[in-house]
Amino acid sequence: MQSKVGTIGVLTSGGDAPGMNAAIRAVVRTAIAKGLKVKGIKKGYLGLLNEEIIDMERKDVSDIIQRGGTILGTARCMEFMTPEGQQKGAEICRRHGIDGVVVIGGDGSYQGAQKLASLGINTVGLPGTIDLDIACTDYTIGFDTAVNTAMEAIDKVKDTSSSHERCSIIEVMGRNAGYIALWCGVANGAEDILLPEKYDFNEQAIVNHIIANRKQGKTHHLIINAEGIGHSTSMARRIEAATGIETRATILGYMQRGGSPTCKDRYYASMMGSYAVDILAAGKSNRVVAHRHGEFVDYDIEEALSMQKNIDEYQYNVARIL
Ligand code: ADP
Ligand code: F6P
Numbered sequence: 020m021q022s023k024v025g026t027i028g029v030l031t032s033g034g035d036a037p038g039m040n041a042a043i044r045a046v047v048r049t050a051i052a053k054g055l056k057v058k059g060i061k062k063g064y065l066g067l068l069n070e071e072i073i074d075m076e077r078k079d080v081s082d083i084i085q086r087g088g089t090i091l092g093t094a095r096c097m098e099f100m101t102p103e104g105q106q107k108g109a110e111i112c113r114r115h116g117i118d119g120v121v122v123i124g125g126d127g128s129y130q131g132a133q134k135l136a137s138l139g140i141n142t143v144g145l146p147g148t149i150d151l152d153i154a155c156t157d158y159t160i161g162f163d164t165a166v167n168t169a170m171e172a173i174d175k176v177k178d179t180s181s182s183h184e185r186c187s188i189i190e191v192m193g194r195n196a197g198y199i200a201l202w203c204g205v206a207n208g209a210e211d212i213l214l215p216e217k218y219d220f221n222e223q224a225i226v227n228h229i230i231a232n233r234k235q236g237k238t239h240h241l242i243i244n245a246e247g248i249g250h251s252t253s254m255a256r257r258i259e260a261a262t263g264i265e266t267r268a269t270i271l272g273y274m275q276r277g278g279s280p281t282c283k284d285r286y287y288a289s290m291m292g293s294y295a296v297d298i299l300a301a302g303k304s305n306r307v308v309a310h311r312h313g314e315f316v317d318y319d320i321e322e323a324l325s326m327q328k329n330i331d332e333y334q335y336n337v338a339r340i341l
Contacts (some may be wrong), residue, residue: 029060
């Protein structure tokens with residue numbers, strides 16, 4: 020079947036995520052296999068507006084699938100939020116012969132893709148974020164690597180915390196979403212898991228829990244706190260004062276966003292990159308690729324952005340019991 024696009028541009032936007040390189044590689048190689056041209060747009064929408072656009076061949080994506088970050092670079096770009104910036108972006112695409120763009124990023128990046136689509140450039144979004152906070156999909160590129168990285172780091176902090184009979188508050192990323200905290204909380208056997216979606220700011224309950232556990236002979240008390248709640252250092256100070264137990268805060272930070280992607284992130288990102296090219300070539304535009312109920316699917320961006328996602332009640336209750 021004749022492809023509906025001739026040249027595909029690919030960009031990564033917003034926070035980077037491990038697995039983005041696997042997606043870029045799949046876009047490039049699938050497009051070339053279909054006889055299409057591919058151009059890499061550096062530094063997200065910022066690079067588009069600055070015309071940082073390069074030709075990409077099969078060999079340009081060799082030896083990148085195992086690398087963290089994004090070889091194209093990423094950025095946040097205020098100018099692209101304006102109608103003038105979006106017009107300029109669409110014109111630059113046309114000037115470079117780009118008639119389809121794969122945007123790898125989060126909800127904000129999808130809104131940019133939606134604007135480009137309305138200006139005649141076919142677009143498809145891929146869910147690239149460690150936060151798992153994109154409503155239309157059960158999987159986002161980078162989450163699996165991030166939770167594994169955080170889990171390993173938390174195990175290490177737990178070791179020293181137990182030796183010193185301390186309480187530990189470990190803050191994990193996730194912006195306003197608690198998925199990284201929930202998964203690490205369960206996987207690291209935390210005593211308390213604080214999620215922005217659920218937290219009632221009842222610090223006395225945490226204090227009581229620590230004291231009760233200590234009475235029963237527990238040598239550690241691990242609290243996983245989500246970035247969306249934050250304030251781990253001052254929380255540690257208050258908890259230490261209230262319990263008399265040494266309490267330390269560790270903020271894991273950007274280490275969670277880096278590193279070599281897990282097999283799952285390499286595999287799913289590869290599938291999604293190919294899927295994006297397939298639907299662009301079939302003439303679709305203004306779509307987002309998702310993984311839902313075990314299948315790769317795509318949604319209209321408008322529909323995807325209007326969806327809601329919440330922490331699953333069953334999983335949350337299991338976390339509380341364990
Ligand atoms: P994410 O894609 O991870 O959600 P951001 O929300 O920071 O990250 O968005 C990334 C970039 O997408 C922004 O810097 C901006 O260039 C573009 N963007 C975000 N929102 C819009 C919008 N409403 N219209 C056009 N572009 C947008
Ligand atoms: O979206 C990924 C993420 O790492 C969030 O978990 C975090 O809130 C945010 O990006 C940090 O962004 P920045 O790179 O701008 O500090």
